[in-house]
Amino acid sequence: HAFHPLDISAIAFWEKDFRNRDDTFAELRAVDGLTWHRPTESMFPHEETGYWAVTRHADIRHVSQHPELFSSSNGISMDPMPAEIQRSMTFFLTMDPPEHTRYRRLISMAFTPKQVRRIEAQIEANAKRIVGELLDDLDSGEPVDFTDAVSKKLPMLTISEMIGIHPDEHEAVAFAAESVFSASDDEYAGGLEEQAVFLMTQLGILTGAGVELAKKRRLDPRDDLMTNIVNAEVDGHRLTDDEIGAFMVLLGSAGNDTTKQTTSHAFKALIDNPDQRRWLLEDLEGRIGGAVDEFIRWSTPVISFARHAAVDTEIAGTPIAAGEKVVLFYCSGNFDDQVFDDPYRFDLDRFPNPHVGFGGGGPHFCLGKQLAVMELKHLFTELLTRLPDVELGDPEYVRSDFVHGVKRMPIRRV
Numbered sequence: 001h002a003f004h005p006l007d008i009s010a011i012a013f014w015e016k017d018f019r020n021r022d023d024t025f026a027e028l029r030a031v032d033g034l035t036w037h038r039p040t041e042s043m044f045p046h047e048e049t050g051y052w053a054v055t056r057h058a059d060i061r062h063v064s065q066h067p068e069l070f071s072s073s074n075g076i077s078m079d080p081m082p083a084e085i086q087r088s089m090t091f092f093l094t095m096d097p098p099e100h101t102r103y104r105r106l107i108s109m110a111f112t113p114k115q116v117r118r119i120e121a122q123i124e125a126n127a128k129r130i131v132g133e134l135l136d137d138l139d140s141g142e143p144v145d146f147t148d149a150v151s152k153k154l155p156m157l158t159i160s161e162m163i164g165i166h167p168d169e170h171e172a173v174a175f176a177a178e179s180v181f182s183a184s185d186d187e188y189a190g191g192l193e194e195q196a197v198f199l200m201t202q203l204g205i206l207t208g209a210g211v212e213l214a215k216k217r218r219l220d221p222r223d224d225l226m227t228n229i230v231n232a233e234v235d236g237h238r239l240t241d242d243e244i245g246a247f248m249v250l251l252g253s254a255g256n257d258t259t260k261q262t263t264s265h266a267f268k269a270l271i272d273n274p275d276q277r278r279w280l281l282e283d284l285e286g287r288i289g290g291a292v293d294e295f296i297r298w299s300t301p302v303i304s305f306a307r308h309a310a311v312d313t314e315i316a317g318t319p320i321a322a323g324e325k326v327v328l329f330y331c332s333g334n335f336d337d338q339v340f341d342d343p344y345r346f347d348l349d350r351f352p353n354p355h356v357g358f359g360g361g362g363p364h365f366c367l368g369k370q371l372a373v374m375e376l377k378h379l380f381t382e383l384l385t386r387l388p389d390v391e392l393g394d395p396e397y398v399r400s401d402f403v404h405g406v407k408r409m410p411i412r413r414v
């Protein structure tokens with residue numbers, strides 16, 4: 001296929017606010033059918049011809065909801081890295097039903113609404129403490145990095161406490177988890193080869209931490225997710241060390257970095273839109289739920305996931321051959337004017353808000369949605385009611401094709 005001239009890799013946009021990508025995606029959504037694009041530059045050179053860009057909301061939902069047509073097992077990242085490497089980072093995200101169903105069922109035990117409510121009091125207490133510490137930091141009058149002081153903390157504490165990670169290891173696990181998503185940022189390593197080595201090192205740290213913790217829980221069971229995992233069986237066998245390592249990477253990264261990024265983007269949007277902030281504060285308890293939906297739509301922390309056609313099929317009239325790759329651009333679907341009125345307006349009163357930030361439905365739909373929503377509700381309730389007026393410096397964005405990330409965002413008391 002002929003390549004479309006528009007470069008839609010996030011890396012092409014990373015230096016600017018990501019809102020600069022909106023025109024590009026609006027242009028692609030208006031094209032009949034799909035467009036074919038060059039593969040992104042990969043840390044792990046790998047044969048790949050290109051991919052179809054799925055940019056419309058309806059098409060993203062169609063692909064997500066038909067795993068029999070669009071498979072996950074040949075890789076799910078926009079980066080064309082080999083599927084085996086992807087699997088070690090994403091566990092059952094890179095599987096198809098029925099294999100996927102068996103593993104997902106196992107991990108789902110920890111994410112039932114009942115289980116999530118069980119840890120709500122702890123999430124609320126952690127949110128209060130984090131905001132209390134932020135207030136102390138701001139008192140100094142010096143700029144504080146919001147991502148470091150706030151965004152990263154609640155998700156890290158929540159997932160670490162659920163899995164059973166020792167507090168001494170929280171920082172290292174969180175750093176490794178963040179690196180899995182943003183290894184392409186040259187803050188960590190320059191050059192693709194160095195980045196690949198860095199990524200594999202951080203993956204090793206995460207998987208090693210998982211395997212060590214599993215060992216401890218086999219000897220000394222506790223009331224935590226790792227104890228359940230080491231005791232559970234899938235297809236009549238206990239999870240292998242490789243599987244436990246991949247579980248740790250998936251939950252460590254999915255549970256940490258996504259919610260962190262939404263926190264930074266949403267905080268910025270609230271400062272940039274004081275009318276929206278005032279409206280929310282008029283009935284915080286009644287409105288925060290809908291507001292969090294808009295936080296997710298607006299921030300879309302996961303830029304894209306991919307699939308490969310399992311059979312010859314079509315999307316929006318474009319024939320797709322078996323084996324071809326399709327990339328689901330959630331960051332485009334969430335701004336599709338066929339679904340969202342005035343999509344580039346940050347509108348906390350948007351209803352309904354059928355965003356695809358947690359995926360387009362189907363078997364891989366985000367397992368941590370309730371948990372993420374609960375964290376964001378408590379954190380923003382605290383921030384909005386207790387924080388004095390602050391001034392925001394320029395955010396620095398993560399250079400990544402996968403995560404819509406904010407590296408640093410200074411704030412200062414005014």
Ligand code: HEM
Pocket residue numbers: 064092093094104159250251254255256258259262296300301302305330356357358359360361362363364365366367368369371372
């Ligand atoms: C899957 C987004 C928070 C655990 C996903 C997917 C997306 C996503 C887009 C893929 C959906 C698909 O392929 O159809 C987000 C966002 C979050 C968030 C935007 C926060 C703002 C969390 C949290 C956890 C979590 C807090 C766990 C603690 C998972 C897992 C999967 C997943 C385990 C894989 C599900 C599967 O393959 O069956 N998430 N996520 N996520 N997420 Fe989340």
